[in-house]
Amino acid sequence: MGKAQDNYLHDLAASRRGYAINRLCGSLKNAENRRRFSQDEAAYCDAHGLSPEQRKAILDRDWVAMLDLGGSIFYTFKLAVLDDRSMQYLGGVFTEMSAEEFAAVMRSGGRRFG
Template sequence: MSNADFADIPGTVLFDAQQARRGYGLNQFCMSLMNADNRKRFKADEVAYLADWPMSDEQRQAVLDRDMNRCLALGGNVYFLVKIAATDGISVQQMVGRMTGMDEADYRDMMLRGGRPIEGNRYRHEWLQRSGG
């Protein structure tokens, strides 16, 4: 299976060497939030704090918007991105629920039932076939 094959799998961003390079500054910023003083600085002036990191404008805006799906697409690693959620006082379950468009309770209940149903969620091209596209 090639990296391109993963593009047809819904909700999958392959974190390979290229993504790791692309997201290096973003992920380093996230890791900086493990330090209480850095969290305080970030919360006091997010724009100024983000300016200290070698990130693209698009990455900075995704952080400011708390658009974690966009952060993933721009090289963020979910294990690092949870540091932003924790800084905001949001649990991993809340963060991932938001990423899926669900509230926390609906996301939790779905996962307790075994996750998303596989039918119709295996490949993006299935979505196009169902919609007649």
């Protein structure tokens, strides 16, 4: 799994770069699509035209790589939910904390900078 950046700017370039990955993840809001994805994840990725790197990130659940490849947290979270993962879990991945540590930091007012 890749190392998270300090922050992610999801600008127009990232949006274009991540279009296929975001379209796939966004499609998971539909129950039939979730069933199809769960049945054959690789085929579902292929049907959505992911790059080889995006396909690998999805199949490996490499959350950091998904964002590096233009994925938006708002879309990739739909895949996380399919895997019974929480936003606190993803926050922990991106901050190199456990989900519990991340939740505790958020409850105490968030990470302090500087």
